[in-house]
């Protein structure tokens with residue numbers, strides 16, 4: 172048997188399609204990565220000279236064309252003219268690493284990102300054993316194709332002309348490569364951040380520091396520092412001793428966090444290393460790190476020395492709560508580096524991490540890692556959590572809580588919902604099988620709307636038929652664990668530093684961590700609905716502003732609100748049955764928004780607080 176190989180009918184379309192899936196700054200990563208790999212090959216071949224990668228203005232190009240174009244120069248192993256023809260003008264080609272593979276090189280990196288974004292031209296100048304030649308890739312708009320552009324020289328056209336020695340960059344000795352980004356038009360200044368990426372003039376530093384966790388040993392990545400005002404830019408390469416417009420070295424996010432944190436370490440988990448940092452002053456430290464893309468309260472994933480997932484609040488705060496950091500998330504950064512024993516790889520665009528065929532976040536890996544991290548909580552992080560949580564303590568002997576639980580006890584029978592009952596005339600229909608006598612599934616009914624509109628129709632619906640096709644053993648599901656313990660409410664505020672910036676803004680309360688099992692509820696003292704309530708009582712009972720009375724008011728208001736929150740959370744959690752109330756439903760029913768609704772029902776609270784205050788202050792109640 173023989174096979175006629177499949178061909179690509181329209182490479183330009185495929186390339187544009189692939190490029191559309193990549194983030195704006197990906198080309199910076201791909202070109203830096205190619206340079207790092209070229210240096211690594213040179214080092215492996217026994218040449219130990221320090222690797223230097225420089226993102227800089229192409230000063231030669233500026234001299235000739237008066238246009239500022241961004242370039243990257245490395246002193247890696249370089250390419251011969253033949254290698255450039257082979258490697259650069261073909262998609263999915265096996266390059267010099269000889270490592271095409273699902274978790275290594277794809278042979279597409281620079282082409283789908285840099286070439287697409289520089290359709291006017293991507294110029295490669297490369298030196299190998301001292302000899303330099305160049306190619307120019309571009310999009311030929313007339314033909315609608317990507318490919319090599321010919322150089323029309325005096326003695327005819329050439330694809331890979333030799334380069335005069337005088338144009339060899341200073342950082343290159345015998346071998347190395349310089350790539351110039353011409354952008355999408357003649358006068359496209361590619362030194363500015365791409366419009367869709369945004370960012371200031373430190374965009375390269377920010378992006379590269381954030382993207383690289385560690386920079387390889389004996390290798391330096393440098394970036395030319397430019398200012399916003401293009402008119403002030405130098406017209407030729409500044410001397411290394413110049414005070415402005417010099418190079419800044421990229422040291423990677425690990426070094427950045429190491430430098431500004433007050434404590435750091437790595438927790439060994441079964442399937443990953445969890446790198447953590449604690450910061451003394453999140454605001455100040457974030458400000459200092461911001462010019463290099465750093466901040467606190469961040470979660471990331473490290474793979475092959477690169478950071479793939481960058482999560483910031485509110486997502487990061489929620490994940491950190493899963494790691495046991497229930498207070499003080501603003502002080503912490505955690506980067507998880509999965510172990511190589513996992514089946515781990517990056518997607519084609521290298522912006523997502525796939526483990527066992529599933530996206531890291533979708534497959535809930537953070538939950539697994541978080542649970543293990545909680546067990547091995549570093550003492551420094553624990554101390555930070557305790558320090559902040561201690562500030563929320565207002566009921567040291569547990570008297571208030573005791574009263575709340577005692578009240579709930581009085582309506583014990585109401586705390587568990589009744590089960591749905593079978594009713595042949597009802598509009599509710601059981602879904603799923605009845606198991607073991609059916610008592611357990613009595614409450615697993617779901618409302619169904621029949622397409623015919625009302626009434627029970629004879630015969631079998633197509634859903635019934637489809638249900639027959641389902642494996643009768645049913646799908647394996649995770650047992651849903653609901654906490655039966657009353658959650659503890661902690662009152663937080665910006666003033667005492669227990670509520671972080673952006674956390675629970677204008678919302679009343681939130682369960683920390685998992686909605687079904689979280690044991691701590693943060694209630695927001697800065698929330699308008701709460702402040703209004705306190706203000707209401709202050710006006711009536713404490714016009715003179717007596718601090719002792721004020722304490723009483725706050726105490727009662729909080730006690731009654733707390734009771735209402737605990738009751739709502741307990742009872743809603745108990746609705747869980749896996750059918751009509753799934754954990755996702757509970758997530759919604761107990762979201763910060765829902766708990767805000769709970770706190771906004773105030774009539775009965777007003778009555779109770781008034782009564783308590785009136786008797787305490789031995790004053791006749793004005794309550795109607």
Ligand SMILES: Nc1ncnc2c1ncn2[C@@H]1O[C@H](COP(=O)(O)OP(=O)(O)OP(=O)(O)O)[C@@H](O)[C@H]1O
Pocket residue numbers: 201205206209245247248249250258259264265266267268275276277278279280281282347348
């Ligand atoms: N700066 C460079 N120095 C030396 N060789 C280079 C350089 N840039 C690219 N190459 C060669 O060109 C090849 C193609 O690069 P490209 O980025 O398109 O794909 P790749 O690096 O092989 O795979 P990936 O899709 O993982 O990036 C490389 O494998 C390498 O052999």
Ligand SMILES: [Mg+2]
Pocket residue numbers: 201204205279280281
């Ligand atoms: Mg590459």
